[in-house]
Amino acid sequence: MDYNEIPAYSPKDFKSDQYVRWCPGCGDHAVLNSLHKAMAQLGIKPCETAVISGIGCSSRLPYYMNTYGFHTIHGRGSAIASGLKIANPELSVWQITGDGDCLAIGGNHFIHIIRRNLNVKILLLNNKIYGLTKGQYSPTSDKGFVSKSSPYGTVEEPFRPGELTIGARGNFFARTIDVDLKMSVDMMVEAGKHKGAAVVEILQNCVIFNDNIYDSVLNKEVKDDKTIFLKHGEPMIFGKNKDKGLVLDGFDLKVVTIGKNGITEKDILVHDATCADNILHYKLATMGGDLPLALGVIRAYSSPTYEEELEKQIKEVQAKRPARTLKEYLLSGETWEVK
Amino acid sequence: MKVKVPEKIVIRFSGDSGDGMQLAGSIFSNLSAVFGNEISTFPDYPAEIRAPQGTLSGVSGFQVHLGSKKVLTPGDKTDVLVAMNPAALKVNATTLNKDSVVIIDSDSFKENDLKKAGFKTDNPFGELGLTSVQVIDAAISSMVKAGLTDSGLDNKSQLRCKNMFALGLTCWLLNRPLEYAFEMLQNKFSKKEQILKANLKALTDGYNYGHNIHASISTYRIEPVIAEKGIYTDVQGNKATALGLIAAAEKAGLKLFLGSYPITPATEILQELSARKDLGVKAVQAEDEIAGICFAIGASFAGNLAATSTSGPGLALKSEAIGLAVMAELPLVVVDVQRGGPSTGMPTKTEQADLYQALYGRNGESPVVVMAATTPTDCFESAFTASKIALEHLTPVILLTDGFLANGSSAWKIPDLENYPEIRPPYVTPEMKEGWKPYFRNAETLTRYWAIPGMPDFMHRIGGLEKDYQTSAISTDPLNHRKMVEIRQSKIDKIADEIPDLEIYGDESSDLLVVGWGGTYGHLYSAVEQLLSEGKKVAFTHFKYINPLPKNTSDILPKFKKVVVCELNNGQLAGYLRGKVPGANILQYNKIQGQPFTVNELTDCFTHLMEE
Secondary structure: OOOOOOOOOOHHHHEOOOOOOOOOOOHHHHHHHHHHHHHHHHOOOHHHEEEEEOOOOHHHHHHHEOOEEEEOOOOOHHHHHHHHHHHOOOOEEEEEEEHHHHHOOOHHHHHHHHHHOOOEEEEEEEOOEEOOOOOEEOOOOOOOOOEOOEOOOOOOOOOOHHHHHHHOOOOEEEEEEOOOHHHHHHHHHHHHHOOOOEEEEEEOOEOOOEOOOOHHHHOHHHHHHHEEEEOOOOEOEEOOOOOEEEEEEOOEEEEEEOOOOOOOHHHOOEOOOOOOOOHHHHHHHOOOOOOOEEEEEEEEOOOOOHHHHHHHHHHHHHHHOOOOOHHHHHHOOOOEEEO | OOEEOOOEEEEEEEEEHHHOHHHHHHHHHHHHHHHOOEEEEEEEOOOOOOOOOOOHHHEEEEEEEEEOOOOOOOOOOEEEEEEOOHHHHHHHHHHEEEEEEEEEEHHHOOHHHHHHOOOOOOOHHHHOOOOOOEEEEEOHHHHHHHHOOOOOOOHHHHHOOHHHHHHHHHHHHOOOOOHHHHHHHHHHOOOOHHHHHHHHHHHHHHHHHHHHHOOOOOEEOOOOOOOOOEEEEEEEHHHHHHHHHHHHHHHHOOOEEEEEOOOOOOHHHHHHHHOHHHHOOEEEEOOOHHHHHHHHHHHHHOOOEEEEEEOHHHHHHHHHHHHHHHHHOOOEEEEEEEOEOOOOOEOOOOOOOOHHHHHHOOOOOOOOEEEEOOOOOHHHHHHHHHHHHHHHHOOEEEEEEEHHHHHOEEEEEOOOHHHOOOOOOOEOOHHHOOOOOOOOEOOOOOOEOEOOOOOOOOOOEEEOOOEOOOOOOEOOOHHHHHHHHHHHHHHHHHHHHHOOOOOOEEOOOOOEEEEEEHHHHHHHHHHHHHHHHOOOOOEEEEEOEEEOOOOOHHHHHHHOOEEEEEEOOOOHHHHHHHHHOOOOOEEEEEOOOOOOOOHHHHHHHHHHHHHO
16 A cells, blocks of 8 residues: 555544543543544555454543444453454454553463564553552552552562563564654554554553653653654654764663764664564663663564465465365265265 | 174274274274264273373273164273273273173283283283183284284384284174275375285284184174265264354355364364365464454454354353353354363363353353254254354354263264255345444344444444443443343343254153253163163153253153253253253252263163152
């Protein structure tokens, strides 16, 4: 498909008539708007699109789409999306999931859909909290996080979605911010264009139970210095004054300042999202602390999908075996005749 | 030489896991079927993959029941036993008939072999109290080696042909021609000429040995049955289940999808369907049981005939997803090949203890159709019907089979799908598109209409949350919930209109009605048949449809003074029927040993109940 054509659809073609019931100020509203726009931009037909979710606040999203939609059970969105996609590879299949649905109860299905590389787009709305059950910690909550179910702080390490995606041999990982509509639309479009399982982590704010959880990185004062937007083929430069960059120091990434200690732009790493080797992608996806949080497409390596490999295998077997009906198959086996 | 002509005979091939008894047994059963006998077989594998050689836990057996009339079970007691070692003799000693013929390989009955099987003397038959059996004491190993000295095979490969010698000897004993065995071996070893020749030689040597010993033992002849004309094959229950799903998909014009996870004793369904890519089947081995069913639900949403196959522990894991399919009203076939439970239980042994789980094992008011297959070949019919009901009523159907049916086999006439009913799912039609909602229903069947992703104009959202009867939007309205619960129940209840009535076999005026369900059909039928032939007054009916029940259930059961419900569990159907059929005097006969019924114990029980 040529994505530069004038889109045949507008965002409103993807809106359903249902009243949106998320809390006022919830980041999910922005994600929904971005998705309507991204789908219109991708030019996929609403009737050939299916949006699958599990359970949680974000998993209500399919009801607000004028596409085919299935609001399933907790944690199983990836598995149901897998079956749907294998059964009909022509459909554009999107999974909407949250940090609990995807990484706690659904962790097993999440790593396996990635490992199999099904061409499903997974939007992971990460608010680091259980919202629908009113405020318990999630598998992405930072160690020590105080919540209703961890009144003295958690004593466990969190999952990092990018690390898990790449660890499960994922070939597409992007990160965006709920309220940054342009970036979110771009990331969803990139995910949509990628062939294979694509995970977009959306840093999402829960205004009721975990308000401003990303504030230390994303508030206007610090955001430019604490985040970096990665773009394939461009140097990894960030900062308010666009003077900071990333270099490799031994095995580690390091922040340097352009113009200091003889550093020039030429010394700065250039982002290659499409290379097969995932070691640097892993490092970029897990940055934090002294290193800026990475936004944008971190990895986008194209490889064969499960459903196309399966279709190929069916064709290969059929080329060798002539039976196409049950009877033909049975008669080709061991039989005897009673006359 | 004397030839006995019994109506039925039970032959058991038994030896070490590596002795090739399954092959010998299956060739023998197939050639008997070709000869025209009724057959029923049951393989009995050890639970361990490779148990120590010569020990009791390593014994692998294959039982064949042949008859010149209807044969419905693999048989209670053995008339002919092939025991390749002392352990095989010991394991099968209690199921031998008094005047059985026992063929042994005397080369494997040496001091050390006897010790491995726990014998204390050099007279194993005496130790086991087998004083009246007739023994054919053949030095099979040395005769096989002697016959194959020029074969070019090494010692070990020569000895692998022992099973064919034993098969040849058995064919002599049963007056069976060898031609068909030749043909089967030729197909099996078509690319290994040396091995083929050696097997044919051992087979012939075994046969000739029988001829030449001039044993005082009489041989047997089982006359052929006049079978229905047609082309036949031998089929095991699990394979028949897989084929029934394929048949239904073909009849409905849909793709077949299986989402599954390996579990004993259901795995062969996944394996058979994985191999059927020639027929376009998509069978996916998922990451776990829950994923297996969820893949299937996704495929069902996509418009496939979708199924999942499992056993008891897997069904437990799938229960939430079955509830989703109930709520989303999607077609789904769930095959539960029951095994001994609870928990991991006895994976390789049979039981019928998942009935309550199938009926009730979900949260909320969550009715599904529950059916049970009755024989290995009925697994085909049942899988077809389960698929038809699922597709036409947009509901999950749980099909219960069991380890006994799954591994048992019998001859099966290859079906002509033209003779099977059409399958017509309630698809949306283009004229419905104005104002259509996903939970709009057919007023008569209460089934919703099926719109499939990809269809223009029917985009819709379904899910596990309660929906409004009118608008199909999410609803927590109290009265709407009550209405929807009732509709989902009525939708299932109405399926009773389409299922056949219970049939009574035997004497309708008798005091005793024998009742069974699922895989015990063969044993129950055979027991009642035997009593009837002795002039006793007894009747029998068997449930294949359990939810909903056949409509005449509550007419039939109360008519009898005593109703004995026979099950391989602690009384689950009995409990269910007590709740559903008021006025019936329901008694129980239960066996919970991981083993099928024996005809003998059933006739004892029924005789006792008749005399009481």
